[in-house]
Amino acid sequence: MNGHHGATVGPLLLVPLVVFWVYLAAALRERDAGRGGWSHWRTASFGTGTALLAVAVLVPGHDLVGHMWRHLLVGMLAPLGLVLGAPGTLALRVLDRRRGRALVRALRHPVARVVAHPVTGLLLTAGGLYALHLTPLYRASLDHPPLHTLVLAHFLASGYLFTWAIAGPDPGPHRPAVPVRLVVLGVSVAAHAALAQLMYAGLVDTAAPVAQTRTAATLMYYVGDLAELLLALAVLVTWRPARVHPGVRSAQLTSRPA
Template sequence: MRAADAVSHAGHAGGFPATALLPAVMFWAYLAAALRLRDPGGPGWAHRRTVSFGLGTLLVAAGLLAPGDDFVGHMWQHLLIGMLAPLALVLGAPVTLLLRTLDRRTARRLVHLLRHPAARVLGHPVTGLLLTAGGLWLLHLTPLYRATLENPLLHTLTQAHFLLSGFLFTWSVAGRDPGPHRPRVPVRLVVLGAGVAAHATIAQLLYAGVLVDVPATGAELRAGATLMYYLGDLAEIALALALLATWRPERPTGRPATRPAAAPVRA
């Protein structure tokens, strides 16, 4: 009997996973802050952002509750938690909402923290790419995936890693929140292209069963790899569209902005 069938996948061994309550808590906190801004006299908050963040928490919950006893279920969990949910969460602009609801002194400290050199390195798209793609390669090309089948805590930590690294990568590429150290859009597009290539390569290795260490049949590997390849492509296309939606062409340097001539003032 295979290891994937001999043990119940971590997070479902004890029935309803307690971690599935975390998305509900996240959305409750977000909704409370959004409603606070929509009080009479408040600056307001866009409904589309609330809907987007709510969709993201729903996708996280779906990934945590999805059966992961086989490799196809594991791949669904990865795509929901690590790729689709982070995009919806990022489009909800949670950092902007937090800055608007905090008092001025605390918000100023948070802004200074975002401008710290360490935050600059952590928030760079290359860092996010190394965490997401590197984690994906490490999970499937080493005995780590086998270990997550036997260790519920390790499986939970792996899911947390993919959620946080996916959020960081998505935020650094196409975040609506303030990012004072984000590189220009062409640079982010190149990094995103590298992520697409890394994702497609690991999917092809899984499909062929080459160099990977996954306790699954050939049919399961091919089904999971196909799911990763095509649904992952859709998630990355959506991320690219979100990035292009934020692109504002820069004005050429050295050319002063033209202003309409002022009308003559009459006495």
């Protein structure tokens, strides 16, 4: 397993580097004459996300603790940086009108509304985590490196989708109200905490020594909470409550029965 890890680090490390290079090229294009520029904070956020993906690739070992660090980096921490980098908005600004309109139409499709719902993201992230640790899938991923890569790809895609549905600045289907999104996020916190406690109590078959299992469970509990706290802060910071026009408010008040 360690030999396989060393052989795949190089190619996998290129992926986040290439992704950031493409994003940076688009951001720099926005600084050309006649364009409005692009936020340095967005660029830094996306760069942080790709850097965390690179760190996940470099995490040594295939034991449970290493697996947990990779899950937290790939599935929770890196997606937050990537999503807050608003790559969709940047893409719409650099694409030509025909491709931009096609992307907007795709986002307005009814299927996109279902896929982009926070509950869908919750089912994919938390459901995938429970399926990994409460079925033989985790043991199988230890013996089959391609399966392990697919598991990480699932965590990255589902983590990005969930983060985007909760606090993404990019355009997309109409999202539920902020209180609803915060409730879904609270359910995610509870789901992660429950699995971490089951793991710590030894009720989950981890194929690892007790001390290692408890370390991994502790990471899931505390680092997972930190990632979801940061996501909640992102929701609140970007929340813009709808303003009611004074005339509309006055009409609403006068229409109420005495």
